[in-house]
Amino acid sequence: MNGSESDSTGVVAPDRRTLVLEAFCATHGRAWTAFARARGLTPRQAEAVTEALRERLAACLEEVMGTAVPAAEAWRYLKEEIAAAAFAAPPPGPLWKEAVRAALERMRINLGIWVDEYGTYEAILGLPERQQEVIVLRYMLDLPSATIAEYLDTTVENVTALAYRGRNRLEQKLRRRSGR
CATH class of the missing domain: 1.10.1740 (Rna Polymerase Sigma Factor; Chain: A)
Structure with missing residues (x-):
């Protein structure tokens, strides 16, 4: 049938x-x-x-x-x-700003009162692709490492390492931008 x-x-x-x-x-x-x-x-x-x-x-x-x-x-x-x-996507809107702020909180990146969501968005997009994906999936979407590992066809340990390196690289970029 x-x-x-x-x-x-x-x-x-x-x-x-x-x-x-x-x-x-x-x-x-x-x-x-x-x-x-x-x-x-x-x-x-x-x-x-x-x-x-x-x-x-x-x-x-x-x-x-x-x-x-x-x-x-x-x-x-x-x-x-x-x-x-x-190609047809507009710039991120208000929900994106909330997601960026939540991700910074989950990563425990404290830049004081300065938070430039668009600058943070650009910094995230400037990470290597795998680190970018892990940062978005783990910290913005709050997915568990096992799910991320499945999506990226890797191990949980590699997800943890990518998150660690991506978080550190992102924090360095954001601190340089803020002059801190």
Whole structure:
């Protein structure tokens, strides 16, 4: 049948492939959308990126699920979808400012009363890609290290090291900017 089967009562149930796709997207979709928002996309753009990723995964689900770490493969696709959407993205808005402030608090970076959210945003984007991803996922989105490790196809220990180096590099950049 076309993606579903009916039981003896005539109720149509989705096939296994559809269930796998739905479960995978339900597990990771919130983080995908939040990461797209953290990369400066509007809520509508972030939702569109997540939907585009879902459609892309539907087209190649077996291939993705056949990889060693399906979440990491989907993460690579997500970054491509975000890059494609980013050209039309406006500068970050008020929610981004709150996320930046929360991240600085979680990292325990205290710059006194001086907090330039846009400068911090630029400094985060100036980090090496893996450090940038870990800083956003850990400190802005508050995801656990195990989830981040799965997304980035690495170990929890490597996530911890990337967070440590990224946090220190970010603090140095911000202190230079503030003259402290």
